[in-house]
Every structure is written in C-alpha cells, then in structure tokens.
Amino acid sequence: MGVRRRSRVLAFQALYAWDVGAASKTDLLDFDWYEPPEGETEQDNRSVISFAQLLVAGTLEQLETVDAEIKAHLSRWGFDRIGKTDLAILRISAYSLLYSKDIPASVTIDEAVELARQFAGNDSFRFVNGVLDGISRNRQESTGT
DSSP states (O other): OOHHHHHHHHHHHHHHHHHTTSSOHHHHHHTTTOOOOTTOOHHHHHHHHHHHHHHHHHHHHTHHHHHHHHHHTOSSOOGGGSOHHHHHHHHHHHHHHHHOTTSOHHHHHHHHHHHHHHHSOTTHHHHHHHHHHHHHHHHHHHHTO
16 A cells, blocks of 8 residues: 555544544644554655645644535535545545645545545445545636646
C-alpha cells in the first residue's frame, strides 16, 4: 500500500474517531496511535503522517463548507442518516476535491471508493461515489475545468 493510501486510511480513522467522540483534535493530529507497518522507512512514516495531518486538519478547519457540499449532493437521503464510516470517508474526500487542486478528482474518488469497499457497508461505495461525483462535477462547472 502506497504512502498516500496509508495516509488516507489514517485520516479516515482519525475523523471517524473524532466524530464518535473518542479523540480530541490535538490527539488526532499527533498520530501517536499510528503504528507503521514493519519495514516502513522513517521517511515514509513522516510522509504518511504529514499527509494524514493535512487531510484531517484541513477537513476540520473547513468542516462547515465540506458538510454543506456533501448535503448539497445527497439525493433522497438526509445528512443525519449517513453512517459515521461513510461520513468520515466523504469528509476527507470532499475536502480533497474542494481544496487539493493538485490531486486529480478521479484519484480522490477512486481512493474514497476503495476506502468504502474496505471499511464500510456493502453498497457504501456506490453512495460515496455518487456524492463525490456530484461534488466533482459541481467544482468543474464552477471553475470551468
């Protein structure tokens, strides 16, 4: 698993823990609970944590905007009905779509779908894909890219 993928998994886990009240923002951003896989270099470890910190801090700083974008792209589904796992995946991914212009939307959506397949319910990946695709299309229309 690549550095960015591990970072996204960590960011997802941190946001999930924050959302269920199991950890403070400070504890999350320290990532003291992260145990790198055996054989990971110190450089890779720093890169994993650094990107995960960026995703978590950015998502929490822009949470109101991120949640508004998610809400705007829900079809026949209330925001309060989104499972905590799906919500954590949607939040980090929506943040990336909105603020990480150097990461192609297709990469962000593919990574979110893989997270949903790995950690969420059976059909969550379809739900996640649909919401993020809507956000991506909206971003493209508003920026003309």
